[in-house]
Amino acid sequence: xxxxxxxxGSLVISxxxxxxxxxxxxxxxxxxxxxxxxLEELSIAIDEExxxxxxxxxxxxxxxxxxxxxxxxxxxxxxxxxxxxNFPGKYLKDTNCTYTMTAKExxxxxxxxxxxxTEANPRCSYxxxxxxxxxxxxxxxxxxxxxxxxxxxxxxEDLSFNFKTDSVQESMGFLASxxxxxxxxxxxxxxxxYLISFPSSFIEESPENxxxxxxxxxxxxxxxxxxxxxxxxxxxxxxxxxxxxxxxKSIEIKADEKLKCFDFTLPETKxxxxxxxxxxxxxxxxYSVDSFKEITILKKENYPLIQTDKGQYKAKDDVKFRVxxxxxxxxxxxxxxxxxxxxxxxxxxxxAQWKNQKLDKGLxxxxxxLSEEPELxxxxxxxxxxxxxxxxxxxxSEYVLPKFEVTVEPPAAILRDALEAxxxxxxxxxxxxxxxxxxxxxxxxxxxxxxxxxxxxxxxxVEFVKTVSADDDCATITLTSDQIKxxxxxxxxxxxxxxxxxxxTGTTEKASWGGALVDExxxxxxxxxxxxxxxxxxxxSAEFKVNDHDGSPREDDIEVCVRLFKDANEIxxxxxxxxxxxxxxxxxxxxxxxxxxxxxxxxxxxxxSENGKIKFYVPMNNIPEDVTKLSIKATAVNHPAxxxxxxxxxxxxxxxxxxxxxxxxxxxxxxxxxxxxxxxEDFKAKVYFSSQQDQEFDLHYHALSKGVIxxxxxxxxxxxxxxxxxxxxxxxxxxxxxxxxSESVSNDGKVVSYEEIILPIDYxxxxxxxxxxxxxDGNQTLTDSHTYxxxxxxxxxxxxxxxxxxxxPGTPVTFSVAAEPDSLCAISATDxxxxxxxxxxxxxxxxxxxxxxxxxxxxxxxxxNYWEYQRKCPETYDAIKVFESTGIQILTxxxxxxxxxxxxxxxxxxxxxxEIMHSAVAFSAGAAGKKWDPNSSVYLAPTLTHTNFxx
Numbered sequence: 001x002x003x004x005x006x007x008x009g010s011l012v013i014s015x016x017x018x019x020x021x022x023x024x025x026x027x028x029x030x031x032x033x034x035x036x037x038x039l040e041e042l043s044i045a046i047d048e049e050x051x052x053x054x055x056x057x058x059x060x061x062x063x064x065x066x067x068x069x070x071x072x073x074x075x076x077x078x079x080x081x082x083x084x085x086n087f088p089g090k091y092l093k094d095t096n097c098t099y100t101m102t103a104k105e106x107x108x109x110x111x112x113x114x115x116x117x118t119e120a121n122p123r124c125s126y127x128x129x130x131x132x133x134x135x136x137x138x139x140x141x142x143x144x145x146x147x148x149x150x151x152x153x154x155x156x157e158d159l160s161f162n163f164k165t166d167s168v169q170e171s172m173g174f175l176a177s178x179x180x181x182x183x184x185x186x187x188x189x190x191x192x193x194y195l196i197s198f199p200s201s202f203i204e205e206s207p208e209n210x211x212x213x214x215x216x217x218x219x220x221x222x223x224x225x226x227x228x229x230x231x232x233x234x235x236x237x238x239x240x241x242x243x244x245x246x247x248x249k250s251i252e253i254k255a256d257e258k259l260k261c262f263d264f265t266l267p268e269t270k271x272x273x274x275x276x277x278x279x280x281x282x283x284x285x286x287y288s289v290d291s292f293k294e295i296t297i298l299k300k301e302n303y304p305l306i307q308t309d310k311g312q313y314k315a316k317d318d319v320k321f322r323v324x325x326x327x328x329x330x331x332x333x334x335x336x337x338x339x340x341x342x343x344x345x346x347x348x349x350x351x352a353q354w355k356n357q358k359l360d361k362g363l364x365x366x367x368x369x370l371s372e373e374p375e376l377x378x379x380x381x382x383x384x385x386x387x388x389x390x391x392x393x394x395x396x397s398e399y400v401l402p403k404f405e406v407t408v409e410p411p412a413a414i415l416r417d418a419l420e421a422x423x424x425x426x427x428x429x430x431x432x433x434x435x436x437x438x439x440x441x442x443x444x445x446x447x448x449x450x451x452x453x454x455x456x457x458x459x460x461x462v463e464f465v466k467t468v469s470a471d472d473d474c475a476t477i478t479l480t481s482d483q484i485k486x487x488x489x490x491x492x493x494x495x496x497x498x499x500x501x502x503x504x505t506g507t508t509e510k511a512s513w514g515g516a517l518v519d520e521x522x523x524x525x526x527x528x529x530x531x532x533x534x535x536x537x538x539x540x541s542a543e544f545k546v547n548d549h550d551g552s553p554r555e556d557d558i559e560v561c562v563r564l565f566k567d568a569n570e571i572x573x574x575x576x577x578x579x580x581x582x583x584x585x586x587x588x589x590x591x592x593x594x595x596x597x598x599x600x601x602x603x604x605x606x607x608x609s610e611n612g613k614i615k616f617y618v619p620m621n622n623i624p625e626d627v628t629k630l631s632i633k634a635t636a637v638n639h640p641a642x643x644x645x646x647x648x649x650x651x652x653x654x655x656x657x658x659x660x661x662x663x664x665x666x667x668x669x670x671x672x673x674x675x676x677x678x679x680x681e682d683f684k685a686k687v688y689f690s691s692q693q694d695q696e697f698d699l700h701y702h703a704l705s706k707g708v709i710x711x712x713x714x715x716x717x718x719x720x721x722x723x724x725x726x727x728x729x730x731x732x733x734x735x736x737x738x739x740x741x742s743e744s745v746s747n748d749g750k751v752v753s754y755e756e757i758i759l760p761i762d763y764x765x766x767x768x769x770x771x772x773x774x775x776x777d778g779n780q781t782l783t784d785s786h787t788y789x790x791x792x793x794x795x796x797x798x799x800x801x802x803x804x805x806x807x808x809p810g811t812p813v814t815f816s817v818a819a820e821p822d823s824l825c826a827i828s829a830t831d832x833x834x835x836x837x838x839x840x841x842x843x844x845x846x847x848x849x850x851x852x853x854x855x856x857x858x859x860x861x862x863x864x865n866y867w868e869y870q871r872k873c874p875e876t877y878d879a880i881k882v883f884e885s886t887g888i889q890i891l892t893x894x895x896x897x898x899x900x901x902x903x904x905x906x907x908x909x910x911x912x913x914x915e916i917m918h919s920a921v922a923f924s925a926g927a928a929g930k931k932w933d934p935n936s937s938v939y940l941a942p943t944l945t946h947t948n949f950x951x
Contacts, residue, residue: 081241084173091173109159120144124906207263222282311839332362346377413549426474445494536666537690546609553612679793707859707887785882792849873900
């Protein structure tokens with residue numbers, strides 16, 4: 001209504017002056033309106049064109065009736081769970097419901113919102129829970145989403161709240177309960193007591209791992225109660241939450257146990273969502289845990305693989321294929337029968353079909369023969385097993401099996417200033433022998449001018465003919481400098497097409513190559529280096545790689561300049577707002593001083609690469625807080641640019657964003673291994689610390705893979721007297737950013753130490769493992785993480801080998817397969833010439849590795865979203881983001897979570913601000929004799945127009 005009045009065409013204005021300092025509060029209850037006295041008369045001259053406006057005042061403001069009443073009133077009993085309508089689905093539109101709670105005389109009401117999720121805005125103007133204390137005072141106006149339990153305690157025995165929503169953008173709503181309490185101090189501060197981790201998604205009928213870490217050493221025996229609630233569709237609109245959990249489990253915790261992990265299995269259900277309730281209590285402790293989190297329930301899925309013995313077939317060939325069904329653990333599927341299996345030709349006609357094919361340990365095999373004149377093109381194998389459908393393709397063509405294979409080995413790089421470039425063309429029979437014959441080569445470059453009506457392309461060719469004799473294995477094709485320049489006069493790219501004709505038979509095989517000119521003489525790259533760095537006692541470690549274009553390491557002279565810069569955004573913003581052309585000389589001079597001052601320090605070092613690497617570290621002590629960037633520039637000084645040949649000097653720049661911290665302790669997973677870790681070994685991850693000597697703390701870690709908690713643990717760390725800096729920067733040289741090397745000396749007495757975490761690597765963590773580490777240091781929690789790539793490996797070890805590597809035709813050989821007892825093995829053998837045609841339907845170790853990643857993505861893609869923390873508590877987000885994309889949620893009372901409040905409480909905010917129009921408005925005095933209209937909220941008094949707005 002306020003927006004309509006402000007935007008209206010004509011307006012009646014009334015101004016009331018109040019002698020006191022407090023205005024009467026606006027309530028929906030008329031009895032709550034209080035009289036306002038000592039009103040005065042006021043005259044206002046709006047404009048010279050209008051007469052003054054006279055406002056007549058009255059000694060008493062009459063009460064404002066209301067027509068707004070809640071659509072429902074509910075009185076939940078103490079101890080029960082109650083909700084918004086349709087919970088945990090989206091609440092109803094235009095809800096207006098009041099929930100009342102009354103404790104016994106002398107007691108108070110403690111209301112707890114376990115789940116709260118509504119449309120949010122800073123003033124809670126749309127969907128809001130308004131909480132009223134015992135005396136009717138509004139004490140909270142909640143909206144948004146909570147990340148921890150929300151508690152309210154009344155001042156006396158009554159408490160109520162009104163839940164009101166609009167007609168757009170619904171969310172989950174709330175889940176709450178209340179109880180009687182005698183004393184507000186009954187609940188003790190439990191900060192820093194526990195951390196519970198659990199999957200965001202549970203696969204039904206599959207054990208999922210839940211872990212709890214307890215940081216309080218002074219505790220008694222306790223119990224963890226885990227239960228999952230699933231809403232009954234028939235009671236979907238009930239506001240009283242069901243009391244019977246769908247599944248539950250209780251686990252005892254001994255007083256000396258700091259870490260407890262256990263399996264929790266959900267039975268089969270039709271539901272896709274559930275509420276996980278975790279309760280933790282101790283026999284002689286007043287603190288406890290009682291929290292609800294929404295989880296996703298995933299159905300057990302079967303993953304099909306279709307294998308064909310070849311990728312291409314011709315007329316009258318036997319098409320042999322297998323169907324393999326596995327579950328998410330890569331074990332044989334529980335499906336026993338494939339209901340329908342059929343093959344379609346390129347015209348989508350069913351050529352063959354089978355019904356009710358039995359699976360033996362998830363595997364079945366079938367074959368059919370192509371006719372004498374089959375339809376050429378892409379054929380399809382289809383199958384259906386219940387809701388599961390899958391298909392794959394193969395090609396039918398009139399091919400001739402290749403007798404030999406032609407390969408082209410190009411030069412490592414074709415430099416713009418190269419004197420010549422050589423290509424090696426080889427032809428090998430499938431048994432490994434060299435082919436003799438003639439090689440025809442044709443280099444081609446094409447330039448197409450881009451215009452509205454483009455002319456014909458300019459095509460340039462260089463042709464060669466070479467002979468591979470009995471004394472040769474391969475042919476060498478050479479381009480001279482002039483020929484290279486001719487081909488690349490207008491373009492950088494060119495192609496090579498090869499035809500190899502076998503001597504005697506005239507059989508021809510083809511090969512091709514395509515490439516482009518390279519304008520840098522060597523490869524200068526940035527190695528394993530981070531672009532983010534937290535200042536806290538560690539040096540910054542990095543490396544540059546110096547190689548020839550064939551990948552071999554190179555020793556060369558490299559200049560490395562280390563620079564520290566202040567934030568340049570202020571100057572960028574100044575130029576964006578003003579522009580240099582709008583500045584006078586004084587302003588330009590002032591900005592120039594600021595631009596010069598951006599570079600805090602700089603120092604260049606003349607180095608030589610060893611074994612193709614320059615490993616170095618930059619001390620980062622005593623860095624001022626206004627320094628925000630470390631920039632490291634590497635230049636290959638022996639290879640300057642040349643304007644004539646268009647060769648460029650190799651230059652690489654590494655920019656690192658710096659974050660300052662005042663923490664006494666910092667940690668980092670420094671040895672971030674980039675190559676894949678082999679299965680079957682114990683991997684030692686090093687976690688480094690920068691702290692004061694003799695400092696003691698507990699290091700906690702989680703090893704996570706595919707949405708599963710693989711391993712959790714903690715260890716006591718005591719920082720020794722010996723500095724582990726040498727271990728951290730082993731083999732690296734120190735490069736300072738200043739001439740006086742002031743950042744090399746630590747003024748805070750910190751030393752560097754490390755702790756090793758041993759992680760057994762097996763199929764459970766393939767193809768990737770994320771290590772999350774954290775330390776509780778006083779009122780802050782320090783975290784870091786890294787994801788390691790693991791080679792593809794499976795639980796079932798299978799080995800296959802031939803008895804001989806090379807034999808003559810007709811010689812008997814043995815093929816041996818080793819696997820677990822009672823294994824069902826499917827073996828396929830094809831000629832090498834057939835394999836040269838390609839087959840996309842192979843089932844290999846790499847294929848299974850990709851399937852493992854796909855299965856893991858099903859859980860990790862539904863990871864907890866931490867945008868509430870990112871938006872409202874950036875520091876909390878910096879700590880908790882290590883759990884992103886892991887498929888794991890955490891529930892904790894650690895300070896970095898407790899200090900963040902994501903819910904919005906707009907009790908002290910007006911509901912909305914009026915939209916004031918700034919155009920000229922003509923005013924007139926109110927008409928006399930108007931009365932109160934009971935159908936509106938506008939009160940009309942004689943000679944005074946008064947409008948009430950309740951916000």
